[in-house]
Structures are given as C-alpha cells and as structure tokens.
Amino acid sequence: MAARVVFTSGFSRRYTGGVREFTVEARNLRGVIKEMDRLYPGLGEHLEEETTVAIDGAIHETAYFQPIREGCEVFFIPKLEGG
Helix, strand or coil: CEEEEECCCHHHHHHHHCEEEEEEECEEHHHHHHHHHHHHHHHHHHHHHEEEEEEECCEEECCCEEEEECCCCCEEEECCCCC
16 A cells, blocks of 8 residues: 655654655555665664654554555654653
8 A cells, every 4th residue: 555654854864865755655654664675775663663653643652563554644753752
C-alpha cells in the first residue's frame, strides 16, 4: 500500500536534507520505517528512538504492526523529553 510519510521541518533538515514528504509502499509501520532506512541509511534507528507516529491523525506509541492503508498519512513527530 502506498502511504504519504511526513516529517517535521527540523527533523527533515537533520536527516533527509530538508525533504519533508515521501510516498512509500508498505503494509505496516515497520515496513515504512524499513523503507525510509533504505532511502536514508541509519534513519530507521532515529525514527524508532526519537519519534512518535501518527497514522491518519491517531497517535501510536508502539505501532510496528499497525496496518498502512492506501493513501494514508504517516506523520513522524519528535518525542518531547521532560525533566
């Protein structure tokens, strides 16, 4: 299934040279992360450790096997750290 993947501007500047939006083929969130890691080696680890994900507006903390439907939006949000 093709999904639209979106990063914040700060995250994209840091890891993808400023590219904020991608279209990727994946059946679940794990597949999205693997595809982004294929495009930008090492990015998968940053996505797993530094972001929370929203799929079509619903936030998921752990969602590796969350299904991806055709045309959905996967938005990676940097995690907020408190102290």
